[in-house]
Amino acid sequence: MEEAQRLLTVSVWKLYRCRLQRGGLRLHRSLQLSLLVRAARHSYLTARAAAEPGPTAGNPLGMAPGDPHRGDLPRTPSPDPRSTRDRGDPASPDPRSTRDRADPASPDPRSTRDRADPASPDPRSTRDGEDPASPDPRSTRDRADPASPDPRSTRDREDPASPDPRSTQGPANRDQPQDSPSWYRAPPSSPRPPPPPRDPPSAPSVAPPPEPASPGAAPVARVGRKRRSSGSTGPGPVPVPSKRARLEAEEPPLAPGPPGRCSGPPAAAFAFLVRAVGAC
């Protein structure tokens, strides 16, 4: 469990540093890191669930009733990590976590055309149906309320209007959905004494989303931002709490420390990291 905890901490920092290196995000490196993060997280949570007695013993994910994690996780645990991700599970790490936000520093290779220069002919321009003008339908979905079902599961393709003609079963889809990934098998570890509880017993619950605007109210004016052409006036846009605001609502933010180290009690910092990884 300690090894998994340490690996998770190191891996998250590596994922963060990957975004800052020259040449952009490396897909291979990011994939390897994300696979290891998932394996370490699963190992950590499994070991923690096995170590903690009481109501969490029957829950393979190790969540106590008052655990602030609980609201972040799907209600029905599933062995297939992809099925939980399709329901918008913010707790499970996303191998593309750095590309799901509309961050120009970490562009989504799917959100733009596959050519660097739009003026020059793209040898592959007839094959990819990605439209850079249309927003990525997934970019705002990662902050969805985990309590509500995610309709994204029916919109898993990049551009629903023009599916990729080559999206057939390829080498990457060799693994059948029902097969659990190989890295889900936790490495053998010697039995350890149960660790002290890391999370405070009276941690605040997840902040509920703001009330939506009443129907018929005027749309909220957005100064300085382009108005999307919707073609109809309806209820005003509902502000979605940012990821940072949601995390801060759960626990006070920790002061940043040197890379690789967490300031404050290691237990509280690591729990913060686990939630941050799950929220990515």
Place this chain on the structure above:
Amino acid sequence: MAGVAGGGGGGGSNDFQWCFSQVKGAIDEDVAEADIISTVEFNYSGDLLATGDKGGRVVIFQREQESKSRPHSRGEYNVYSTFQSHEPEFDYLKSLEIEEKINKIRWLPQQNAAHFLLSTNDKTIKLWKISERDKRAEGYNLKDEDGRLRDPFRITALRVPILKPMDLMVEASPRRIFANAHTYHINSISVNSDHETYLSADDLRINLWHLEITDRSFNIVDIKPANMEELTEVITAAEFHPHHCNVFVYSSSKGTIRLCDMRSSALCDRHSKFFEEPEDPSSRSFFSEIISSISDVKFSHSGRYMMTRDYLSVKVWDLNMENRPVETYQVHEYLRSKLCSLYENDCIFDKFECCWNGSDSAIMTGSYNNFFRMFDRSTRRDVTLEASRESSKPRAVLKPRKVCTGGKRKKDEISVDSLDFNKKILHTAWHPMENIIAVAATNNLYIFQDKIN
């Protein structure tokens, strides 16, 4: 102690020793990032040796003619040409900087007096022509010797320009630029045996190009899933078969190799052969996925075998047997217990290359502490050698090195904890016909040759 290699052109292994020949590069302790060598490649004849570095430069060394006064010493490699192949670029659409680092260099077969090579960075492939000029024309009618245009009214007679010898000048000029075809980072290029086409591979796609056509390419492999969350593996290397122009292989981050035949379909998403070795469940760990990733794949010169390099081992596969490799060589098994530390310092992500000798009887790959390993396939002997300045005396015989894995350390052995993981040999090349090897150690290029007893 005998070294390991096969005979240059023929088979069999003779007892011989490796000797230091040359070292290229600065000796400064502070190594500039741009000077780090990122690829090494001999041309088809072995007379030219090209290196690419992280600064986007290509340096070509040419082998001098053998000297009759020193019959036991082969010709040395001296700088033939240096040019800036790639410059840093910026993708404004994606707000991405494109590194100028040369990922791969591949020579084209020589068809005339000029030499051609392909060099690539993360996004763009360029075809370079390297030609010699040792004569210049003098006596132009319309311009003076210094190049200034002459006044037409002062030209009263015509003369025929005369070619006069000049100092040899080597010119490198970009003849083709193949751009805008890769969304992800290019990791491999490979020239086809038809000498007309080549492939380029990035993390998720492989494109087929014609050397004369730059504005289009054919996508022959695409493993990008419809939902990127389902991505489980990426392409790590690809190469054409040395003789069959329709066959190529590509390796993946999951430790698998797929052989594809372009005759079966235009889009080679379905492989013809699938090479994978079952994983040993007893060695399963958090890092199993990472260390099983294949960093390099190379066909043998005969075309019957291929070799793959993962983090800890080199495997030789028979193309006729898919379920397991025919030979496995452990490069540095003593690092298996250090994987956690290697993960923390990012060394576990190092991509080592491997190469065959001319007769396919021996293979070579790099390791840490400036060590490189050679394996004789026929005798199953292996040797560890070091590329260091300390043993850089002319014709000095390289002493085999040994890593102490435990217990009492013997004299001349080095313990695992003493290895310098900043000194790594990722790129090596073997002369296609002789026992001459080029080893890139950070910013230095070492050249060793055999000394037959």
